[in-house]
Amino acid sequence: MKAPRYPIPAAIHRVEQVVVNSRFIATAGPAATVAEAQAFIAQIRAEFPDATHNVYAFRVGFGGSVTDGCSDDGEPGGTAGRPALVVVQNSGLGDLVVVITRYFGGTKLGTGGLVRAYSGAAQAVLAALPRTERVETRTVTLTVPYKLYETVTRLVAAHEGRVDDTEFAADVTLLLTFPVDRIDAFSASLREASAGCIALES
Numbered sequence: 001m002k003a004p005r006y007p008i009p010a011a012i013h014r015v016e017q018v019v020v021n022s023r024f025i026a027t028a029g030p031a032a033t034v035a036e037a038q039a040f041i042a043q044i045r046a047e048f049p050d051a052t053h054n055v056y057a058f059r060v061g062f063g064g065s066v067t068d069g070c071s072d073d074g075e076p077g078g079t080a081g082r083p084a085l086v087v088v089q090n091s092g093l094g095d096l097v098v099v100i101t102r103y104f105g106g107t108k109l110g111t112g113g114l115v116r117a118y119s120g121a122a123q124a125v126l127a128a129l130p131r132t133e134r135v136e137t138r139t140v141t142l143t144v145p146y147k148l149y150e151t152v153t154r155l156v157a158a159h160e161g162r163v164d165d166t167e168f169a170a171d172v173t174l175l176l177t178f179p180v181d182r183i184d185a186f187s188a189s190l191r192e193a194s195a196g197c198i199a200l201e202s
Contacts, residue, residue: 004181006062008032008095010132015125019117021105025051026125031097032134034060034067044099052104055118057085062094062134075102079114087122095134098122135179139164140200142174142190151193159186 012029027044031037037058045054057070068089070081080100088096100121109117144152149172156163156174159182165175178186183200190198 005133005135005179006094007131008093008134010130013125013129015121015128017117017121017124018105019120020107020109020113022107022109022117023101023103023105024117024121025101025103026098026121027101028096028098028122028125028129030095031058031060032095034058034069036060037069037097040097041099044101048101051101053080053100053102055080055084055100055102056098057081057088057122058097059085059088059093060095066094075114075118076111079111080118083115083119084122087119087126091126093126093129093131098125136181137177138180138183139175139177140183142176142198142200143171144174144194144198145171148194148198152190152198155186155189155193159189161186 009028009030012027014025014027017024025048029040031040037060041054041056048054053073053075055071055073055075058068060067068085070085072078072080084098084100088098100118142152152174153163156176159178161176161178161182163174164177167173187200190200
């Protein structure tokens, strides 16, 4: 199962290295789906259409629910995409795509040299990549009496929730969004504050 919250790239970042006259331009960014990863890869290929290779590796999801992908893009098998993917897998990040663009400098690096160059480029861009957190959320509806309105809104804030909509009628109806891993704790606090009179609606 995918974790309810996990680290992801906060933005696109790029690092360039030169290895024996070959330029390695590593670009990393967020991709919440395989389609987004493929679009990111296509975007980099369009940006560097004259590159010798555009090697990529991605990991969509996190924890027990992930989809990995990689390509050597013409480099000898196992020397480019796979080493980059190992770095991606060990990064601790989810929803991540890395494209390493190579401009050949005239000197062959050999199998070991290619593995080191692509691994090094992936490590360099991920070391400098800004990070944030993806949080799975759930929206719920809650109806409360006016006398408990302020108490409930304080509880919402205390459990990392937000109020998306408020309707004032005979009672107050709130549309709330919470991180999924905070809903149970909020429900318990709500039952305690209302002496069991208020329950969440889906």
